[in-house]
Amino acid sequence: MLEVISVRWLRFVNVVMKNGVVLRITFDEKPLYENVQSETAKSLKRDLERYLRGERVDFSEYEVDLSDLTPFTRMVLEEVRKIPYGRTLTYGDLAKVFGTSPRAVGVAVKKNPVPILIPCHRVVAKDGLGGYGGGIKLKKALLKLEGVL
DNA sequence: CTGCGAGTCAAAC
DNA sequence: GTTTGACTCGCAG
Numbered sequence: 671m672l673e674v675i676s677v678r679w680l681r682f683v684n685v686v687m688k689n690g691v692v693l694r695i696t697f698d699e700k701p702l703y704e705n706v707q708s709e710t711a712k713s714l715k716r717d718l719e720r721y722l723r724g725e726r727v728d729f730s731e732y733e734v735d736l737s738d739l740t741p742f743t744r745m746v747l748e749e750v751r752k753i754p755y756g757r758t759l760t761y762g763d764l765a766k767v768f769g770t771s772p773r774a775v776g777v778a779v780k781k782n783p784v785p786i787l788i789p790c791h792r793v794v795a796k797d798g799l800g801g802y803g804g805g806i807k808l809k810k811a812l813l814k815l816e817g818v819l
Numbered sequence: 820c821t822g823c824g825a826g827t828c829a830a831a832c
Numbered sequence: 833g834t835t836t837g838a839c840t841c842g843c844a845g
Contacts, residue, residue, distance in 0.1 A: 761839050771827040772839035780838050801838025
């Protein structure tokens with residue numbers, strides 16, 4: 671079963687779920703037509719709204735689909751997922767964990783299909799913010815929500 | 820302080 | 833094979 675959640679925030683946060691598993695999250699100009707049925711979807715919608723209001727929320731229980739990604743990318747994203755609310759790591763920190771280069775880490779996190787659930791905005795450059803797929807202003811806004819910056 | 824070159828390595832072509 | 837990054841480091845101006 672396919673479900674869709676759409677939350678207004680800056681633009682819109684659109685979430686697509688299949689059988690209770692989150693396939694992807696995108697930041698769009700327009701909302702998607704919502705279809706929220708399962709308890710999981712309802713719960714995720716509530717959690718998103720709380721999170722975007724600035725409350726501390728833990729998304730680690732939601733299942734995400736990383737099956738299209740390469741093993742390396744999956745590994746990096748799973749590590750990113752462990753970064754706790756309000757904390758950040760640098761690309762270099764993660765590179766050290768895997769014995770790879772900061773640049774390779776950047777390439778990997780850029781492929782994150784489910785921002786927020788996998789908090790790739792918590793990965794920053796050593797001096798500065800680094801980039802963000804959905805635009806740097808989003809990254810800044812998310813970090814601000816969490817009280818970083 | 821700022822700028823630039825080189826090193827790095829997974830992915831995409 | 834070659835090119836390209838959501839990076840870093842080091843070293844000149």
